[in-house]
Amino acid sequence: ASIPISSVAEPAGGFTSGNALVNRLVENTIWSQRANFVEVPTDCPQRDERLGWTGDAQVFAATACWLSDSQSFLRKYLRDVMADQREDGAVSHFSPDPTRLHPANFPGYAGSTGWGDAIVVIPWVLYTHYGDRAVLSECLDSMVRWVDFVWSISDGPLVRPPSRWGDRGFTFGDWLQPVGDNRKPRPTIADDCAATLYHFISTDLLARIAATLGEHALEEKMKQRANEIRLTFSNEFITPAGRLAHNDQTSYALAFLHDLIPAEHRQAAQQHFRQVIIDADYKIGTGFIGTPALLPALTKLGMDDLAEKVFLQEDVPGWLYQVSKGATTIWERWDSMAPDGTIYEPDMNSYNHYAYGAVCQWLFESVAGISPSPSAPGFAEVIVDPAPIxxxxxxxxxxxxxxxxxxxxxxxxxxxxxxxxxxxxxxxxxxxxxxxxxxxxxxxxxxxxxxxxxxxxxxxxxxxxxx
Missing domain, CATH: 2.60.420.10 (Maltose phosphorylase, domain 3)
Structure with missing residues (x-):
């Protein structure tokens, strides 16, 4: 007999529906969280990696808190992340980070947007879910150093990351974003767009955190900086006709979710977003940073018909494909196994990675219609806003x-x-x-x-x- 061990053994939430595949998807997410939340939130518990990747933890943190009491677990992890933060403010790609002790042999294992942003995003999740103000105070200095680092990559609001791993400010972008048929690939987001989007997300969030803590000078500074990034994003990545530069699902999802589309472009951009999803036959076109934003953005825009089709379709890439193939945990890749059962060959292939299970946050907050309120955190007040499918x-x-x-x-x-x-x-x-x-x-x-x-x-x- 095997005995599962976990730092979050007790469930704190559940979701069931009239669709057995969806119910199994939630179960799979719970099992991937249990297996990976042992002392630190690892990407996978089974191959020769098992590292506390910050990007995976960042996108999954809110789902983690819905499914189990993750407060003390994630607070401890944030202390690891702060201990590993570099002198220049760069946050490690994973934590605990042994590469920090051997910079000559392992240069450049820190500073990726979407990953380092864990230091800003996770404390806010703990604040909204548990009313934990102390974690905001404890991480504030590290947050400021992180957003200052991102600004410094290109010395301004537009982030132009280097393309080579190891160079200062390298980003994973929208990791594992699917391209569809490689003879006629679908559009994907560029590194500068992904990095600038996350530059805005963390700077804007830091302004809110500063306001919560009564740090008004910092709040004002970050508000002004976020506004500068917003204007730069619009100028650089939105055409005069309202199309986003890369015309891909991740760009539209993140930009709409974080209110980066100016009012005069919203209608046109929404039509482009809709068309991009229809053109993809309702298959997912998002990777690690785009996937958690996709369905919430569609729900926010009232495009419930698209959210339903994208969520419930059972082909690759899609959430239910892996369940239909018998998965009992969440896969790392949308295409980890071919329809005929053959295994995707590269070394980097895992059948137990929780990141794409972040869709469970949408099941609780949109489909079931309950969200924690940032203005009355710790569920003193619940925002009730069901979007039934x-x-x-x-x-x-x-x-x-x-x-x-x-x-x-x-x-x-x-x-x-x-x-x-x-x-x-x-x-x-x-x-x-x-x-x-x-x-x-x-x-x-x-x-x-x-x-x-x-x-x-x-x-x-x-x-x-x-x-």
Whole structure:
């Protein structure tokens, strides 16, 4: 018999639906987290690597907190990351980082955008999920040194990373972004665009963190810098007609999710985003940094029809392909195994990498409709905003927090949705109807603008708009 060991053995959340493959995908994510969260968040537990890659941890942190109590585990990891931070502010590609002790033999194992940003993103996740202000204070100096380092790569808001591994400021970009048919590959994001996007994400987030801590001079400085990056991004990567430079799914997903598209270009860019996904036959066109943003961006834009098709299609690349092939954990590559069962050959191929399981955050926050509120962290307030996918009905989700258990679920009858939410004492909900909530009523009373939900069980009824 084998006995699994893990630093996060106890589950803190669950999600089930009417689709058995989706339910297995969530289980696979839980098992990949358990196997990789042993002392440090490793990329994989089985090959001769097993390193605490910062990029994987950064994109997965919020999902980790939904599925298990990851507060002390990730706080400890952040201390490892801070211990490994270089003199110039560069954050290690992985931590603990033995290369730091042998710079002559292993130069340049630090400083990748998307990876080093773990030092800003993970503390914010711990703050929103657990109300942990102390982690923001503890990591603040390291955050400032990191964003200053990224600015220094090209001495300005536009980051132009070198292409060679080991050179200062090298980035992995959107690692393992699929290209489709190699005879006529689909568009992918360039390093400068990916790096500049993440430059904005961390700088903007640092401004919010500084505001939370009352560090007003730092807040003002980072706000101004974020604004400069925003204007530079628009000037460099958005055409006058509203198309993004690389016309790929990752560019649109991250830019929309982080409000980097100017108002005058939103409609055109949204049409391009839609077309790019249709042209890909609803197959995923995103790698490590783009994938966690893809479905949240589509939901944010109200493109629920696309989110449903992308999420539920069962071909490569897609989340459910690997489940249909019998996967019991999350794969590193979308194409780790061919449809005929042959193994993808290169050395770098793992069947237990949690990064793409980050889609579970979207299942909790969009499909089940519960999110922690940054303005009342630690689930003192829950943002209630379900975006049902009718073909998944019935959906049920739960999440254990310090106050007790949150339960949310819904079922569809045609386009009518019945949503039931239970909140523990010490936790209120805030529901603001959106375009997908037609004629909403809460416990039998119509909701006009916003409803505050007291602890207890509530029933929300609404109709989905006709597509």
């Amino acid at each position: 009718p073909s998944l009905s019935p959906v049920s989700a739960h999440h254990d927090i310090s106050q007790g258990r949150i339960e949310a679920g819904w079922q569809c009858d045609g386009n009518k949705v019945t949503y039931v939410l239970t909140l523990p004492e010490g936790c209120i909900g805030r529901f603001r109807p959106g375009k997908r909530h037609q004629n909403p009523s809460l416990n039998g009373e119509p909701v006009v603008e916003e409803a505050v939900l007291a602890p207890g069980t509530h029933r929300l009824d609404f109709s989905l708009p006709n597509s």
